[in-house]
Amino acid sequence: MTVTIKDVAKKAGVSPSTVSRVLSNHPRISKETSQKVKEIVEELGYHSNIMARGLISNKTYTLGMVLPRPAEELFQNHFFSESIRGITTQASRQGYDVLMTAGSSEQDEVEAVTRLVKGRRVDGIILLQSRKNDPIISFLQKEAFPFILIGHYGSEDILCVDNDNEQASYDATVHLISQGHERIGFVSGPTNLTVSEDRLKGYQKALSEHGLRMEPDWIVEGEFLQESGYRAMAFFMNLPERPTALVVIDDIVTFGVLRGLTELGYKVPDDLSLVSFNNIALSELSSPPLSSVDIGIYQLGYMASQLLIRHIDEDKPQQLRTIVPHKLIVRESSVNLRRNWS
Amino acid sequence: MTVTIKDVAKKAGVSPSTVSRVLSNHPRISKETSQKVKEIVEELGYHSNIMARGLISNKTYTLGMVLPRPAEELFQNHFFSESIRGITTQASRQGYDVLMTAGSSEQDEVEAVTRLVKGRRVDGIILLQSRKNDPIISFLQKEAFPFILIGHYGSEDILCVDNDNEQASYDATVHLISQGHERIGFVSGPTNLTVSEDRLKGYQKALSEHGLRMEPDWIVEGEFLQESGYRAMAFFMNLPERPTALVVIDDIVTFGVLRGLTELGYKVPDDLSLVSFNNIALSELSSPPLSSVDIGIYQLGYMASQLLIRHIDEDKPQQLRTIVPHKLIVRESSVNLRRNWS
DNA sequence: CTGAAAGCGCTTACAG
DNA sequence: CTGAAAGCGCTTACAG
Known part of the structure; x- marks a missing residue:
């Protein structure tokens, strides 16, 4: 039923070996x-049977990926789809496919990865999130299996693509300072993600360099959910002395902040100025349009595939950490019109 | 280096055959x-080598999926990530992984699918979009390869999961009629997608059943982009006689409409009432919150995996078409307050 | 330049 | 209940 290399050989009047050589462009x-x-x-x-070929060459031309768990993923619909699009597009271009698994718990995830690695189902793995103390990373390191992390893992020597999140957050904060703000708050994400930590650092650095007050009350942790933004907003607006501007970890969270402010009759940017991260399509459409740091999500995914494949093929990566540039897009949510027009 | 079945056999003092039998729970x-x-x-x-096993059993425990092309995909970030999440989660639960490829043109896509099918790389294929005259579908039918379509393909006998989009659109339109509207417009999506057609039909059916006017000018085609909504809005608002309510193909498009209206100083729902489809997370957060038909995207994906796997295992599907129920979520964008409170 | 043979890691009738 | 043998579809030294 299926056409095999033998069928081709017979019909061509040559041996299977020869057919194989032709197909692999033997000189x-x-x-x-x-x-x-x-x-x-x-x-x-x-079409050559991939299983058979892989069995010999020990290559699958497949990259593996673990789908973030619902609990963690909710937030990042945009990050998720954009990065996958980048990963898959680039992988396809280089002749690789992308395999996804999902796990419903951390242990599930580790098992899924183990299965992929030990079962020789993929040639390398892409991790979409950098969590602290990630057992998947420990496992891959132990196995010396090729993988790349979107983000970074402390300062360990692993292959990764990342933004300079500290600098990005620094830039966002300095922008607010330049608009005349002196009381600036920060809405963070889950503390187990390195991205939250990095952005917090950048924010703090900007404040301290400009001699501005750092108030513990002005830093709130949450998740990548609108609800978190809503809650943060409620918290801030009830403080006796409240910030006049916020740096927010993710556009989605900012939507929550915005919604709360609108309900309470506050105006953005007059009562509270906002800058956040990701620059999702809707941030331009909200009212007011959101200032946001574009972190090049598609490019993060794209580079991840490219670098991982190079690592698989060449074994020794020249450079472990690659930085994708970010860009602050200033829109109404952070522009103090009165100052600008004076 | 890698542990094979022989290593296990030797250490256990049995033959490889026996190990294999133990692993497959031979009675x-x-x-x-x-x-x-x-x-x-x-x-x-x-861990058993999947290649080797697949070579014999001709099973890969993998489902294939073609990533929509950027041009078409832009729109559907939400649909895309939600359905993939559904697909992958359910597949994982049943012991399957999901393989993604991308093609940058229609021909690329067909080639990618051919490679997956002929190379025996997957056991079945999930199609995320139902386009008219899709060469991928023709190919899969010709090969008699298991696949499932999210949507439907005319009235051909193929396995699919779908919404009753005609009914959904009918419901949305009737809702507007019940709010007292008599001039209702429709903003459609790309004409090559069956979903656009189905929803247009439902809209027309509702109007005709209620004896309302059907004005060609009140039907606009566009893409799943905010820009389309913006343009449609501009068009409608310039008509000598304009609709007082719109049924819009997708929440994203509605955001474009909304933005335009806000810019021009119109109010929703007072000047124009809006209902759309997908019920994405942000539709609740926009101002005003959007009425939207929830079509159960996650469930569409989830069912697609489940039904396809069943088809692969059992060969004969009992039922070809499965309908995922929809639900109209009414929010401010379509509620005529004056009428309701009177 | 090309073919016969061995083997990748596994499964599965065939014997016993 | 278990082992030896053949074979899934391909590739690749080894000869020639």
């Missing part, structure tokens, strides 16, 4: 033979 | 042997 093969075999291949619609 | 195997082998498997961290 020492005569032009006529090559041509003839290729014709037959076309005619019969032959 | 006639002694308890002691089984136990012993399992211990060794655990101890050595043995």
Whole structure:
């Protein structure tokens, strides 16, 4: 039923070995033979069986990926789809496919990865999130299996693509300072993600460099959910002395802040100025449009594939950490009109 | 380096055949042997090589999926990530992984699918979009390869999960009629998608059943982009006689409409009432919150995996078409307050 | 330049 | 209940 290499060989009047060589562009093969075999291949619609080939070469031309768990993922619909699009597009271009698994718990995830690695189902793994103390990373390190992390893992020597999140957050904060703000708050994400930590650092650095007050009450931790923004907003607006501007970890969270403010009759940016991260499509459409740091999510995914594949092929990566540039997009939510127009 | 079945066999003092039988829970195997082998498997961290196994059984325990092309995909970030989450979660639960490829053109896509099918790389394929005259579908039908379509393909006999989009659109339109509207417009999506067609039909049916006017000018086609909504809005508001309410193909498009209206100083729902589809997270957060038909995207994905796997295992699907129920969520954008409170 | 043979890691009738 | 043998579809030294 399925066309095998034998069928092609028979029809072409050569041996299977020869067909195989033609298909892999072996140098020492005569032009006529090559041509003839290729014709037959076309005619019969032959495609080599990936299993059989992989069994020998120990290559699958597949990159593995673990889908974030619902609990953690909710937030990042945008990050998720954009990075996957980047990963898959680039992988396809280089002749790789992308395999996804999901786990419903951390242990599930580790098991899924183990299965992929030990079962030789993929040639490398892409991790979409950098969590602290990630057992998946320990496992992959132990196995010396090729992988790349979007983000970073402390300062360990692993292959990764990342933004300079500290700098990005610093830039966002300095922008607010330049708009005349002196009381600036920070709405963070889950503390077990390195990105939360990095952005907090950048924020603090900006404040301290400009001699501004750092108030513990002005830093709130949450998740990548609108609810978190809503709650943070409620908290801030009830403080006796409240910030006049916020740096927010994610656009989605900012939508929550915005909604709360609107309900209470506050105005953005007059009563509270906002800058956040990701620059999702809707941030431009909200009213007012949101200032946001574009972190190049598609490019993060794209680079992840590219670097991982290079690592798989060449073994020794020249450079472990690659930084994707960010860009602050200033929109109404953080522009103090009165100052600008004076 | 890698642990094979032979290593396990040697250490357990049995033959590879026996190890294989233990692993596949063959009935006639002694308890002691089984136990012993399992211990060794655990101890050595043995995982069976998927390639080798697949080569024999002709099963990959993998479902294939073609990532929509950027041009078409932009719109559907939400649909995309939610359905993939549904697909992958359910697949994982049933012991399957999901393989993604991307193609940058229609031909690329067909080639990618051909490679997956002919190379025996997957056991079945999930199609995320139902386009008219899709060469991928023709190919899969010709090959008699298991696949499932999210949506439907005319009235052809193929396995699919779908919403009753005609009914959903009918419901949305009737809701507007019940709010007292008599001039209702429709903003559609790309005409090559069956979903656009189905929803247009439902809208027309509702109007005709209620004896309302059907004005060609009140029907606009666009894409799943905010820009489309913006343009549609501009068009409608410039008509000498304009609709007082719109049924819009997708929440994202509605955001474009909303933005335009806000810019021009119109109010929703007073000047124009809006209902759309998908019920994405942000539709609740916009101002005003959007009425939207929840079509159960996660469930569409989830069912797609489940039904496809069943089809793969059992061969004969009992039922070809499965309908995921929809639900109209009414929010401010379509509620005529004056009428309701009178 | 090309073919016969061995083997990748596993499964499964065939014997016993 | 278990082992030896054949084979899944391919690749790749080894000869020639």
